[in-house]
Amino acid sequence: MEGLMPINYYIFLALALFCIGVVGVLTRRNAIIIFMCIELMLNAVNLLLVAFSKMHHLNVLQTNPATNVGTDAQLFVFFIMVVSAAEVSVGLAIIVMMYRNTHSIDINFLNRLKH
Amino acid sequence: MLALLLILIPLITGVVAFFIKNEKSVKTWALVASLATLVVSIWSLIHQDNYHSVYSKEWLPDLGSSFSLGLDGMGRMLTLLTAIAFPVIFVATNKSTYKDSNQFYGLMLLSLTGLMGVFLATDLLLFYFFWELALVPAYFLCSKWGGERRIPVTFKFFVYTFLGSLIMLIGILYLYFINPDKSFSLSSIYKIQLTDRAQDILFWMFFPAFAIKMPIFPFHTWQPDTYEQSPTATTMVLSGIMVKMGLFAVIRWLLPVFPKTAHQYDNIIIGFSVVGMIYASCIAMVQDDLKRLVAYSSIAHIGLMCATLFAGNSTGTQGVMIQMFNHGINIIGLWVVVELIERQFGTRKMSELGGIAQKAPVLAMLLVIVALANVALPLTNAFVGEFLMFSGLYHFNVWYAVIAGISIILAAIYTLNMIQKVFYGNTNRVTENGVDINWNEKLILSVVVILIFSMGIYPKPMIELTQASVDSLVGVFK
């Protein structure tokens, strides 16, 4: 246990990444950068999931060496990665189409949702 | 079984009607369907035993709701009225052409289904189901085949009545949850012992729905517009029968379940109804459009019925019972005349008409009879009803009867005005080429006139038919 990094480090890192992502989404206008920031947030969550999962698993292992309790969260991470990959492919395609039509990927310019 | 037939015939024929593309055949089909309903309805007057009048089948057993129908005296009377009204409407509007007539007649028959269901249902949830089923076709009928302002008017009509219905639905669910039997059936609801507070809340959740439907002052403003804009066939359904749904529901579901609150607020409701009578009569006096005039006149008449219901004595309630039937007959007669005038002369404005009596003496004569029935002249059907109602109202409180009585005078004023402006005087550019009505229109109006006189001279059978309903209602109310 001693050789392991304390969980706090992971949490702070994930929090920092998440906040960077949020701030990026809120402040940047370029759609691709916003996309990247979204990825950043997703990955911050992934990191936390893996970290908590490992911590939980190790805790349970001490009482029951044969268990695999707590590893499910790592499955979620794969799900999230798959979904985000799919999302990126669709999202990028949309951005490309938008650029073709409007010659811009500035989201402030794309306000047709209000109609 | 007959109860089920009364719903099934219009339902099935209505669905079939959607697929009959030929206008002529769909008209005939609708007429035959409505006549079949009439036959069943008359049959149910002859066979008043249990087998024929009651039907019950599981519907939503988990909820404690069943598909149960029942015919009592009042139900028989109102289904008869409905069944008489539809053939009359179909024949009277036979000459009018409608775009997509298959949809028109299909919707009319569906609305007939809904009306029958409302009068037959002995399960509160089923009642609500039919209540809405009657409303929805009416909405489509008005919004598709109505006059110029049909879209905003029908929107208002729908939202207004639907709002009332939804509040009632919440009330129905509330009632269900406090019902220890967890059932919607009429008999179990009649047995619930409600606390005063629950009665108060529930009464005011149910009453607006019915008050809007009747409608009574000041919930009435959707009505003149809707009557004016709807195609006349729909107006006849709305005013002849659908307004009776409100009264019927008060008698069947409101007064017996919440007698205490009804008694507590009787003065307020009667007061509003009576004021509404005078108010509507006054407005009727200054109308130029025939449809609006009849609409306001109807508000005045319904006001009297509502007031008398809440007076809660047997004389008055008996009057309301038979007046529901009579008012339906009379107002449909009036609409038939309006329809005939509008179709022939292309206008409903009294200021543009005149002198029709010279050109169409038979129409004039029949109108005078129907109009005089509308002002409750003795030996016409409405006199019996109004006499009993006024007598009941007088018994409750003299002053209400006196104030309501003023509307008798006002009714004479606007009705005679109407007769004079439309039928008497000299012909003008619009009416100089008028012709009298043809035989099937004469036939239809004669049916109305015969009903007017037979109910007016010998009302005993109708009174006996509804006697039991009156007795049970008055018994509960005391």
Added chain:
Amino acid sequence: MNNVLNYIWLVPLLPLVGFLINGLGRNFLSKTLVSIIGCGVLLISFAVSVYIFMSVKSGNHEVVKLFDFISAGTLSIPFEFQVDALSSLFLLIITGVGFLIHLYSTAYMHEESNAHFARYFAYLNLFIFSMLLLVLGGNYVIMFIGWEGVGLCSYLLIGYWFKNTDYNNAARKAFIMNRIGDLGFLLAVFWMIQQFGSTSFGEVFSKANGISVAVLTGITLLLFVGATGKSAQIPLYTWLPDAMAGPTPVSALIHAATMVTAGIYMIARSNVLYTLAPVSQSVVAIVGLATAILAATIAIKQNDIKKVLAYSTVSQLGYMFLGLGVGAYTGAVFHVMTHAFFKALLFLGAGSVIHAMHHEQDIRNMGGLKKKLPVTHLTFLLGCIAIAGIPPFSGFFSKDEILAAAYEASPVYWIIGVAGAMMTAFYMFRLYASTFLGTFRGTEKQEHHLHESPAAMTIPLIVLAVLAVMGGLVGIPKVFAENAHSLEHFLSPIFAQSEELVKKEHALDHTKEIGLMAASVILALIAIVYAVNRFSKKPELQEAEGLGKVLANKWYVDELYDAIIGKPLKAISTFFNNVIEKSGIDGFVNGIGVGVQYASRQLRLLQSGQVGSYILLMVLGTIILMIVQLFVS
């Protein structure tokens, strides 16, 4: 079933059958056939009535129940006929005078087209049916059916020439005025139902003694409101003069002889209730007297031959109510009878004049008709003498009986009554002199056309003239001969209960009574002589001025009613329609809709379409949720 009274239903049924045949067959039947049916049913009705009258005279009377009309809860109203002295007497008047007027109409209405001719007779028959229902009804509800029915027929017949807007207005006015009265009648009936649990005459009258005077006063006053409408008394009298728009025989039948006496019949029928409510009696007497005087003053200045007769009718009806009010029930019924004779005669005579003059009704354009219309002239003169109250014509006896009773009640009543009688004599002879004496003042064309009316018109005139002269002999007062008042004897069972309640303490002594009679006759004679002298040579041609103008304009009562009722009602209705309905209630309802739409429009601004702002809001929302989570749980 051998009892003849059980066939009473035949009497009203026959006119109803006539109405149905003439009404439904109006496009097929010839005028002759219509006349035969119209008059025939009435003649048979009259024959049955005579038969029934004889039976009643020999002591029969009965309540004939036909079927249950309305029975709801404890309330039961049978369709029943009351056959007794009072109703059988009215049966005779209605069917008898009615038949004569039907006969007269066959000639008078001959110019009408077939269909309209049939329509006229159908209405007339329907009227007779309703009137018979009114007098035969065995309870107040059946009476009310007839009561409204005659109002309807009056409406239809006044507006018979429906192309003319003025006539239609007059018809409508009549119906509405009657309806106002009818509301009073109805309320009285409801009150009765509440108090007595029944509206049958027998039951009501037998229970009346146990009811408080206040209640009886209320009921009787409400009934009297009904009577003021139907019998044209203050304040609802203004429809009757306008009702002269109808064909003249209609005026004779409905607006003189029968329908307008319905109020008198009703009060005479309810005499027990009125006797028990002295306040109501005084009201009846005072209103009757006031109407008698008011109408007489107006009649003095009218120039339309029918209008004079109309106001005279209103005035005579006032006398009848005076009689009822002072308890002279027999006198009032007697006057109804004699009035039916001489007023129908006068109207038919006027009709004959109008017929001869080609629908000219203004007496300023008449004069000197005496030679051209000898039969009409003679019968009209007899009628005038009868109404003026000159013995031994019928009007004298009946009017005197009422005035004598009025004197007993209060000498003031008598003085005013005699003043009215004097005016009656004056305006009737003004009318007579202007029409028949002097020289002809119409156009040459009219003069050329002048002719005596055909036999179908003169025969009723002659019959009625005989009745107007002799009719008074059934009621010769005690002063002249003991037990000669056969009418009083005949009607005594009807008024027996009232008589018992007011034991007459002192009858007028005979010398005094003769003195009063002589005074009234002399005053009437003076008025007659003055009127004939004044108007036979030099009729009033110029417009009246001063008080005369006020009288000629009927005291401006119509204008007053219009100003205090008609116009405000119209204004308030317009106000309701334009302001309260459109802006008030509907405005509120629509306002809710508008409000929802407005709120939605404002909220919609949040949907800027800027993805950034959406995300910002989302983040803020998340943060708020977290804070809430922290603090709440």
